[in-house]
Amino acid sequence: MSECLALLNVHKRFGSLRVLEDVCFTVAAGERRGIIGPNGAGKSTLFNIISGELKLTSGTVQLLGRDVSRMPAHSRARMGLSRTFQTTTLFPKLTVIENLMLALQAGSADRFQCILPRSRYRDRHDQALELLGRVGLETRADLVVDALGYGEKRQVEILMAIAQRPKLLLLDEPTAGLPQSDASLVTEMLKRDKSGMTMVLIEHDMSVVFDVVERLTVLHYGRVIADGTLEEIRADANVQEIYLGGKL
Amino acid sequence: MIARASWKWVAVAAIGLVIGLVLPRAGVPTFYISLFTQTWIYAIVAMSLDLLVGFTGLVSFAQSAFFGAGAYGVAIAATRFAHTDFLTGIIIGLLAGAFVAAIFGLVALRAEGVGFIIITIALNQIMWGLAYQWVSMSGGDNGITGFIRPKVGPFDVSSNAGFYYVCLVFLIVILALLVAITRSPFGLVLRGVRETPRRMRALGYNVWLYRYLAMLIAGAVAGVAGVLFAWYNQFVGPGDLDLTLSTQLLIIVILGGIGSLYGQILGAGIVVFLSNGLSALTQRWELILGAIYFIIVMYAPDGLMGVGNRIARRMQGQRTAPPLIEDQV
Helix, strand or coil: CCEEEEEEEEEEEECCEEEEEEEEEEEECCCEEEEECCCCCCHHHHHHHHHCCCCCCEEEEEECCEECCCCCHHHHHHHCEEECCCCCCCCCCCEHHHHHHHHHHCCCHHHHCCCCCHHHCHHHHHHHHHHHHHCCCHHHCCCEHHHCCHHHHHHHHHHHHHHCCCCEEEEECCCCCCCHHHHHHHHHHHHHCCCCCEEEEECCCHHHHHHHCCEEEEEECCEEEEEEEHHHHHHCHHHHHHHHCCCC | CHHHHHHHHHHHHHHHHHHHHHHHHCCCCHHHHHHHHHHHHHHHHHHHHHHHHHHHCCCCCCHHHHHHHHHHHHHHHHHHHCCCCHHHHHHHHHHHHHHHHHHHHHHHCCCCHHHHHHHHHHHHHHHHHHHHHCHHHHCHHHCECCCCCCCECCECCCCHHHHHHHHHHHHHHHHHHHHHHHHCHHHHHHHHHHHCHHHHHHHCCCHHHHHHHHHHHHHHHHHHHHHHHHHHHCCECHHHHCHHHHHHHHHHHHHHCCCCCCHHHHHHHHHHHHHHHHHHHCCCHHHHHHHHHHHHHHHCCCHHHHHHHHHHHHHHHHHHCCCCHHHHC
16 A cells, blocks of 8 residues: 655754654555644644644655655645644635635636636536535535534535545544534544545544544654554553553 | 625616716816816725735735836836827836736735735835935926826827726726626635635645735736826826825725725725815815724724615615524524
8 A cells, every 4th residue: 555644754843842753654545544642742733744834844744655845835735635723724704605615626727717707617616515415514505604603614624625635634633622413423424435535633532533543643742652553552551651541 | 685686786886887977978067077087096096905905815005106106107108208109008007017016026925914014015115215216217206297198099088078088997997807806716715815824725725826916916907097197197206106195095995895896986085085175175184084084984894885785784674684693503
């Protein structure tokens, strides 16, 4: 199996604060990987480095076999990397359908088309509605995103990421702050996806982690302390002590 | 309901157009025709600024620099190089405005938010300094005179009424163009950039590029308005590209309603007529003008278009009131 994502000796410092130290791991194409670790372990920083929002201090990030360490975020996105943010990051004053249209037209040349109206692009509109229909949000299409509930916003954000048919999807705590019922909606949505895309997901909720992912990488103070299948991580005494606190 | 609302817009636009067309023929004194002409020109440049402020989220204090570049460009071309043709003038305006915007964009778009604002102020001052101090080229404080309004093809539009129609046509064409841009996929991208640049980058949009393109379009449109203004006054001077004008243009955009485009016509009209009307009445007119701006911003923060929409909604009563979100949950 080929590698979708590879991190080689990645370091990140903010001044004298070492947030990531010598992080190495690879994610195979089609894999569903979880990243866990206590607060402040550097998980979100790691995502920001993979997606290109932050520059790494040293090391290499490879996406689909290409060194992307110095590539800007938007170019990495165009290579097939989509992500969600820890706090939902949408276009609050645009409608739900407009949010999705922006995701859908990102890869098309007519994003530069500035004379013909958007209503010309009927197919894209229908495609966006179809996506909303998958999670029962089609009746919300013309509301501004601000008017949605928190769980619905999360769903829209994940839909936007999926709409781009990414090769690699980064999910930063997709169920954080959601009530149990909404969290399971999101989990179902991820499990149901059969497109074979690679997923990397940061999550604190262990039930979600064990439900969705196949392998885990454990971060602690910016270092990878364990990397393996769910069983291996469960059995790892080190992880038990540092993170899971014997809960499992 | 959407169809009916857009019919209403068509009706309002048609009435506006008819009024605009008959004004010079309805016995309105030349002085007022001249003020209306100025209103159309200010509205064009204010709409170009609205594309940046309202649709792209770039608050720029440099719009008068693009405007002035067009004005000086056409004046210099006419007086030094004998290029007095109408079409040549308009093309010079487009290019001069876009050229200055291309340079300003490279410098100012390295920053965001307040940083961007400060840099545009500095850049506008540089343009003003050039116009004021490069006396051999710009005439310094005396500006440039000695050029006239050119013929449009076979038509002589040198009269006030004739030139009024030229500016009205430009207003309509540019309004249509900008409305088309804001309704296009590209326009949606600009609004996305305004709302959440971070999300746009994550979706694969080169945020810098779209901001830069918006500046180029806004610069070119402002440049054309500058050319019209130069012909209107048959004079250009440093006042055509100073910070005061840039600020005044932002006031027009705020009065008209940020992101309303049409509203800029109203905003421009108020600023032009109030500043001319009040200055005829009292020497303290700027104080009164300031108070009026203050009151409008206090009580109508979404601009005059916002007030108009609210009144329209109230007159129609509950029937077409926006659905309450709570009702649908």
